[in-house]
Amino acid sequence: xxxxxxxxxxxxxxxxxxxxxxxxxxxxxxxxxxxxxxxxxxxxxxxxxxxxxxxxxxxxxxxxxxxxxxxxxxxxxxxxxxxxxxxxxxxxxxxxxxxxxxxxxxxxxxxxxxxxxxxxxxxxxxxxxxxxxxxxxxxxxxxxxxxxxxxxxxxxxxxxxxxxxxxxxxxxxxxxxxxxxxxxxxxxxxxxxxxxxxxxxxxxxxxxxxxxxxxxxxxxxxxxxxxxxxxxxxxxxxxxxxxxxxxxxxxxxxxxxxxxxxxxxxxxxxxxxxxxxxxxxxxxxxxxxx
Amino acid sequence: xxxxxxxxxxxxxxxxxxxxxxxxxxxxxxxxxxxxxxxxxxxxxxxxxxxxxxxxxxxxxxxxxxxxxxxxxxxxxxxxxxxxxxxxxxxxxxxxxxxxxxxxxxxxxxxxxxxxxxxxxxxxxxxxxxxxxxxxxxxxxxxxxxxxxxxxxxxxxxxxxxxxxxxxxxxxxxxxxxxxxxxxxxxxxxxxxxxxxxxxxxxxxxxxxxxxxxxxxxxxxxxxxxxxxxxxxxxxxxxxxxxxxxxxxxxxxxxxxxxxxxxxxxxxxxxxxxxxxxxxxxxxxxxxxx
Numbered sequence: 001x002x003x004x005x006x007x008x009x010x011x012x013x014x015x016x017x018x019x020x021x022x023x024x025x026x027x028x029x030x031x032x033x034x035x036x037x038x039x040x041x042x043x044x045x046x047x048x049x050x051x052x053x054x055x056x057x058x059x060x061x062x063x064x065x066x067x068x069x070x071x072x073x074x075x076x077x078x079x080x081x082x083x084x085x086x087x088x089x090x091x092x093x094x095x096x097x098x099x100x101x102x103x104x105x106x107x108x109x110x111x112x113x114x115x116x117x118x119x120x121x122x123x124x125x126x127x128x129x130x131x132x133x134x135x136x137x138x139x140x141x142x143x144x145x146x147x148x149x150x151x152x153x154x155x156x157x158x159x160x161x162x163x164x165x166x167x168x169x170x171x172x173x174x175x176x177x178x179x180x181x182x183x184x185x186x187x188x189x190x191x192x193x194x195x196x197x198x199x200x201x202x203x204x205x206x207x208x209x210x211x212x213x214x215x216x217x218x219x220x221x222x223x224x225x226x227x228x229x230x231x232x233x234x235x236x237x238x239x240x241x242x243x244x245x246x247x248x249x250x251x252x253x254x255x256x257x258x259x260x261x262x263x264x265x266x267x268x269x270x271x272x273x274x275x276x277x278x279x280x281x282x283x284x285x286x287x288x289x290x
Numbered sequence: 291x292x293x294x295x296x297x298x299x300x301x302x303x304x305x306x307x308x309x310x311x312x313x314x315x316x317x318x319x320x321x322x323x324x325x326x327x328x329x330x331x332x333x334x335x336x337x338x339x340x341x342x343x344x345x346x347x348x349x350x351x352x353x354x355x356x357x358x359x360x361x362x363x364x365x366x367x368x369x370x371x372x373x374x375x376x377x378x379x380x381x382x383x384x385x386x387x388x389x390x391x392x393x394x395x396x397x398x399x400x401x402x403x404x405x406x407x408x409x410x411x412x413x414x415x416x417x418x419x420x421x422x423x424x425x426x427x428x429x430x431x432x433x434x435x436x437x438x439x440x441x442x443x444x445x446x447x448x449x450x451x452x453x454x455x456x457x458x459x460x461x462x463x464x465x466x467x468x469x470x471x472x473x474x475x476x477x478x479x480x481x482x483x484x485x486x487x488x489x490x491x492x493x494x495x496x497x498x499x500x501x502x503x504x505x506x507x508x509x510x511x512x513x514x515x516x517x518x519x520x521x522x523x524x525x526x527x528x529x530x531x532x533x534x535x536x537x538x539x540x541x542x543x544x545x546x547x548x549x550x551x552x553x554x555x556x557x558x559x560x561x562x563x564x565x566x567x568x569x570x571x572x573x574x575x576x577x578x579x580x
Contacts, residue, residue, distance in 0.1 A: 084374065108425070118367035118368050118371040119370065138458075139457030140457050141454040157427055160402070160428050162431050164403075168426060168427055168428075168474070168481075174461075174471060188458065
């Protein structure tokens with residue numbers, strides 16, 4: 001299918017562009033992303049025997065938090081681990097999320113061009129997510145097929161929140177033009193930002209590296225950043241907001257386990273709401289100062 | 291689950307260790323991997339209206355090629371693009387492959403530790419593949435959960451066959467110990483090989499970079515290499531075999547489209563067999579010289 005024909009076809013399945021996303025953030029005074037890392041071994045006991053336990057859990061979490069967050073991020077691994085039934089719960093979940101809330105498939109895909117095009121089709125057409133996370137290692141033709149979609153978003157890994165980020169992301173690479181050294185992740189941010197625009201491209205930058213956000217904002221001042229790592233992983237929301245926010249907010253800050261597994265009993269959704277509310281309240285304070 | 295308990299549990303679902311793989315290669319005089327990149331828009335017209343077209347196509351391809359290859363590689367993107375029905379065809383396909391043939395999920399997964407553990411569960415337990423391809427960008431904790439399984443294989447991206455490999459894989463990085471420069475992919479090979487052994491770790495090295503294999507073999511002399519890029523992508527089987535083979539063969543050379551889409555009509559499986567046979571014949575020549 002040509003890009004032109006695909007773009008036209010996709011007009012009616014577009015869910016959210018940059019302006020609409022910013023409006024949502026302003027209305028809700030929130031840049032919270034709730035991560036649906038729905039580990040079936042961690043959901044409340046009374047739900048585990050439910051015939052559709054994962055979706056039922058997600059449904060209650062979504063109902064309890066949808067006025068507090070602007071994004072849901074579905075971590076595909078937890079669904080794939082359950083096989084066919086998991087993939088079904090994934091489909092049901094993305095369809096259940098209200099249309100004015102941004103949806104991210106946290107899938108970290110990326111392959112040679114013709115294969116990435118199939119992943120783009122899977123997540124942007126078959127599943128109708130707004131965005132997908134993509135791994136940059138294989139370079140331009142592995143990322144471009146995702147960027148070809150109008151009003152869909154590609155979220156490329158920059159500097160991640162895990163300890164392993166030191167192994168490769170923080171290696172010194174030689175800039176062939178200036179002959180200076182820079183970190184690999186900086187090179188990724190610079191290079192990948194040439195392939196898309198702040199209207200279709202975001203980057204993952206971990207909250208556990210919050211101080212680096214000040215520097216990162218010099219490389220990519222306008223792009224939205226998806227920031228995992230607050231909550232269970234220990235990153236500071238205050239630091240992330242201080243160093244990472246731009247004039248459009250420019251942040252989607254994710255918490256997964258800290259919200260969805262806040263409670264273990266029948267009132268788990270209420271407990272999740274309480275934690276989401278704390279984050280939203282804290283965010284509203286930083287947001288007004290932006 | 292502790293590693294010890296997991297290992298024990300997995301003993302009975304183990305499909306193939308290194309010795310068994312080498313035996314298969316010797317018996318068949320083949321190191322051919324058939325890539326099941328089953329694009330539903332490219333399968334023969336008479337099959338497209340079949341209620342289970344993808345699996346039906348794969349079944350006939352497997353029946354026609356199973357004595358000529360030692361591995362099937364299932365490219366998950368083509369199945370995910372079809373949603374639930376695609377995931378079902380994927381499950382059916384991996385279950386249909388004879389147990390003495392090595393199976394690779396070409397999924398290029400990788401995420402923070404707790405998420406990679408879920409991907410490992412998805413592909414090693416729920417789907418019972420022998421191997422999965424993994425992207426290295428996020429470092430050690432993103433790769434280790436795959437390596438924790440006994441008699442399962444992790445196939446990490448080294449130098450890929452696509453044009454985008456120049457963007458990051460072939461960047462010069464500074465070796466902090468020697469202060470010399472090396473390519474990022476070389477660093478990946480060196481570093482990742484510390485995390486596993488030639489008995490549970492392989493690397494992807496593209497056939498379009500065949501001359502580099504001589505050099506790569508100095509870094510990782512013993513590991514098996516999964517080599518995509520012959521056939522449609524234009525890599526040379528002769529060069530790959532000349533520069534990449536080690537004393538145990540150490541190669542799994544993949545062809546996907548060139549084999550599975552060799553024919554467009556009702557005799558497509560026969561046509562696929564003919565191409566697979568040509569590869570196997572050529573391989574048997576290189577193999578005896580090893």
